[in-house]
Amino acid sequence: MTAPIDPRQFFKPNPQTGVLKALDHEAFTLRIATIGFILRSAIDLLGAGALAVLREAGRKAGAGTYAIIAKQQPSTNQELLFLLIEGDALAGWGRYRFEHLDHERKEATIVVENSFVADAIGSYPQPVCAFLAGYFEGFFSALWQCSVTCEEEVCKATGAPHCRFRLSS
Amino acid sequence: MLEVSPEKGILILHGVRHVMLSVQSFAALCTTLIQGFGAGMRAVLYDAGFRTGHDFVGYSARRFGVERLEEVLQHIIDGDALEGWGRYEVVSVDRQQRRVVIRVYNSIAARAFPQSEQPACDFLRGYFAGIFTAIFDQPVRCEETQCMALGNPFCEFRIEPEQ
Numbered sequence: 545m546t547a548p549i550d551p552r553q554f555f556k557p558n559p560q561t562g563v564l565k566a567l568d569h570e571a572f573t574l575r576i577a578t579i580g581f582i583l584r585s586a587i588d589l590l591g592a593g594a595l596a597v598l599r600e601a602g603r604k605a606g607a608g609t610y611a612i613i614a615k616q617q618p619s620t621n622q623e624l625l626f627l628l629i630e631g632d633a634l635a636g637w638g639r640y641r642f643e644h645l646d647h648e649r650k651e652a653t654i655v656v657e658n659s660f661v662a663d664a665i666g667s668y669p670q671p672v673c674a675f676l677a678g679y680f681e682g683f684f685s686a687l688w689q690c691s692v693t694c695e696e697e698v699c700k701a702t703g704a705p706h707c708r709f710r711l712s713s
Numbered sequence: 714m715l716e717v718s719p720e721k722g723i724l725i726l727h728g729v730r731h732v733m734l735s736v737q738s739f740a741a742l743c744t745t746l747i748q749g750f751g752a753g754m755r756a757v758l759y760d761a762g763f764r765t766g767h768d769f770v771g772y773s774a775r776r777f778g779v780e781r782l783e784e785v786l787q788h789i790i791d792g793d794a795l796e797g798w799g800r801y802e803v804v805s806v807d808r809q810q811r812r813v814v815i816r817v818y819n820s821i822a823a824r825a826f827p828q829s830e831q832p833a834c835d836f837l838r839g840y841f842a843g844i845f846t847a848i849f850d851q852p853v854r855c856e857e858t859q860c861m862a863l864g865n866p867f868c869e870f871r872i873e874p875e876q
Contacts, residue, residue: 557794566733572797576729576732578764581764581765590749594750598745600745608741609735632722634717635732637732639722
């Protein structure tokens with residue numbers, strides 16, 4: 545059983561330099577309303593095309609997060625995914641839960657409670673967490689060493705209670 | 714100040730939901746958005762910064778009872794340093810002329826884009842414009858005259874009345 549991450553060990557602010565570190569990597573916090581404004585403005589500027597751009601940004605971020613977690617040298621995939629889930633929960637990205645996970649077949653279904661993207665954007669007529677879908681693509685492509693695609697089947701922004709992502713290779 | 718609810722995946726600072734991003738993720742997000750949307754995205758970042766800064770002054774006054782200029786600035790400087798936004802140094806304030814010069818060490822954007830060809834801190838530029846528009850109750854504009862992303866030792870912002 546992996547022990548919970550202590551927030552005091554996770555967040556390491558330095559008021560003298562103004563640099564905050566999480567898992568020894570530079571980070572910062574942003575109000576969710578600010579993220580909502582940036583994402584909504586992007587969608588207003590480019591319509592549906594914005595979601596493709598946000599997905600691509602998410603892929604890069606997901607691959608980067610994999611690299612950060614891999615540096616912690618987790619001994620098993622279970623420990624690696626624990627760090628992803630607990631680290632992102634502490635970072636306020638929402639709570640991830642695996643409904644289905646098969647490392648052999650390289651497929652998974654992830655339910656996200658309180659997705660920061662859906663909560664930032666608010667109500668929207670279609671699934672809107674393209675950044676998170678790309679994030680999972682980037683993370684699991686690195687983990688499984690193959691090209692992974694992720695579809696957001698259900699999104700809180702459309703009125704569902706949570707978001708659900710299906711990953712396959 | 715900081716409330717973490719890992720079972721919900723929610724991070725609360727000063728009673729408001731926040732999200733933590735790595736500087737690396739921020740760089741990926743901004744680079745891809747600017748590549749996808751061109752220069753218009755820089756205006757979006759400025760505007761998002763303006764709204765954040767403008768709201769924050771009112772919020773600080775309501776939540777912490779800080780209304781005097783010095784208190785508001787100190788509150789923002791200390792709070793933003795803890796949140797990883799860099800360290801701000803107020804070089805000069807001229808209330809009569811509504812002119813302010815601020816230096817920022819370790820700005821997020823400058824760290825995200827260490828080798829930019831132009832000043833990189835559009836969000837922070839808007840943020841300061843929003844803060845001082847609220848404090849002076851008059852529209853101001855903000856220019857970034859030096860940027861660590863250009864190789865300067867700090868980022869410098871000059872705030873002056875909008876013409």
